[in-house]
Amino acid sequence: MIATRTTRQRDVIAHVLEGAEGPLAVNDVHGRALSDLPGLGIATVYRTLKLLTEQGRIHPVTLDGETLYEASGKGHHHHFSCTRCGRVFTLHTCPVALPRGTVYPGGFIVEAHEVTLYGQCPQCAAAPA
Incomplete structure (x- = not known):
């Protein structure tokens, strides 16, 4: 390099x-x-x-x-996208229990996964519509 x-x-x-x-x-x-x-x-x-x-x-x-x-270097994480303000947040907890190597129905072998949750962030949820 x-x-x-x-x-x-x-x-x-x-x-x-x-x-x-x-x-x-x-x-x-x-x-x-x-x-x-x-x-x-x-x-x-x-x-x-x-x-x-x-x-x-x-x-x-x-x-x-x-x-x-x-x-880089944030480890395994997912994202939350606010549908109201458009900001994207890092979530440090994984809502999916699919470890690498899991065989998903139909013979799909999981190597990795990404999850994005959508909704309202705390600031937007607290604000009047």
Whole structure:
């Protein structure tokens, strides 16, 4: 692997993802990074996300056809997508008891699983409609 130098943009974008409550869309990463890096271009965000993915520091998550990004190393987890505000949260408990190697009816052998729950986050559930 070729070593790449660290840049302020890379550090800020990685920090944004490490501090997020769940995976973020490119525009969300860009918006949050702008507070530390005024003038940061969206193209730089795309390039940096690609590089951080290649380095294994972050990974893409596809929800409803949209690619979001989150920091790597969070272990086995799932997501909750708020249908009201659109935010996506990381859930650290697994609602599915399907360990790797489970043979599902019909002969399907489970290697991994992803679960996204949909509903209202605590803030939206508490707010008037």
